[in-house]
Amino acid sequence: MKSLTIRNLSKTYFDLYAGTNHTAIHDVSLEVAEGDFVAVVGPSGCGKSTILNMIAGFIPLSGGEILVGGRPVKGPGPDRGVVFQSFALFPWKTVLENVAFGPKMRGVGKAEREAIAREYLALAKLTEAANRYPNELSGGMQQRVGVVRALANNPDVLLMDEPFASVDAQTRMTLQEELTRIWQEKRPTVLFITHDVGEAVFLANRVVVLSKGRVLDDIGIDLPRPRSWDALNEDADFKALSNRVLQLVRSA
Numbered sequence: 001m002k003s004l005t006i007r008n009l010s011k012t013y014f015d016l017y018a019g020t021n022h023t024a025i026h027d028v029s030l031e032v033a034e035g036d037f038v039a040v041v042g043p044s045g046c047g048k049s050t051i052l053n054m055i056a057g058f059i060p061l062s063g064g065e066i067l068v069g070g071r072p073v074k075g076p077g078p079d080r081g082v083v084f085q086s087f088a089l090f091p092w093k094t095v096l097e098n099v100a101f102g103p104k105m106r107g108v109g110k111a112e113r114e115a116i117a118r119e120y121l122a123l124a125k126l127t128e129a130a131n132r133y134p135n136e137l138s139g140g141m142q143q144r145v146g147v148v149r150a151l152a153n154n155p156d157v158l159l160m161d162e163p164f165a166s167v168d169a170q171t172r173m174t175l176q177e178e179l180t181r182i183w184q185e186k187r188p189t190v191l192f193i194t195h196d197v198g199e200a201v202f203l204a205n206r207v208v209v210l211s212k213g214r215v216l217d218d219i220g221i222d223l224p225r226p227r228s229w230d231a232l233n234e235d236a237d238f239k240a241l242s243n244r245v246l247q248l249v250r251s252a
């Protein structure tokens, strides 16, 4: 695991339809310490995915720099694991093969990569599903496979863009509880993007509020761990923090 540093990041898109430039990100700086869990929230269109896509190396920066473990990012790489809203599993591979794919690409031998995959599947309570194909799983299970597939590749930084947006509310809460548990056990460095304020406060140690391509505020979340919805749903501190972040997002 490594730290993630974003310094004076900016992004200007050329809008093909209007024929003009549009600045989506203005001078964003952000530090995610090694093993930390930071969430970024903000209204639709404020630039969350743009930032994540630049960190992942999918789109070029217009200005500033992005460092992983102190080294500049120069394009996509296995040091950054990415989980999107869409599951993007390989439909022709079993669950086990999907999770073992990253280690396979890194040259890990068959027995070892299958052992790694089984360890992560167990962590996400997916042992039973190891030999199934993605289309035989529910959406929530597919999303869990997506998360552990990224983790099994042992990335320095895990980047997640609304990974639980497409599942029902109950499944979503279960996935959030699992992610906090797995994070506590493995301590990956995580940058998690969501427009769901409760999700951000539940998961993260810090919540960064983004507004029109700028950082509006950065709020520490000192709720105790392990976190569960049973414990936090009615918790006064959780409610107060969520309200504070919500007010900021609404003013963004």
Ligand SMILES: Nc1ncnc2c1ncn2[C@@H]1O[C@H](COP(=O)(O)OP(=O)(O)OP(=O)(O)O)[C@@H](O)[C@H]1O
Pocket (backbone or CB within 6 Å): 013, 014, 015, 022, 024, 042, 043, 044, 045, 046, 047, 048, 049, 050, 051, 195
């Ligand atoms: N490829 C592109 N070309 C031109 N403009 C773009 C492009 N991608 C994003 N934008 C613009 O950049 C701004 C930020 O978009 P982005 O997708 O980063 O927002 P977001 O915060 O992730 O929103 P959402 O919550 O809806 O996912 C928007 O105004 C969007 O229209």
Ligand SMILES: [Mg+2]
Pocket (backbone or CB within 6 Å): 048, 049, 050
């Ligand atoms: Mg987005």
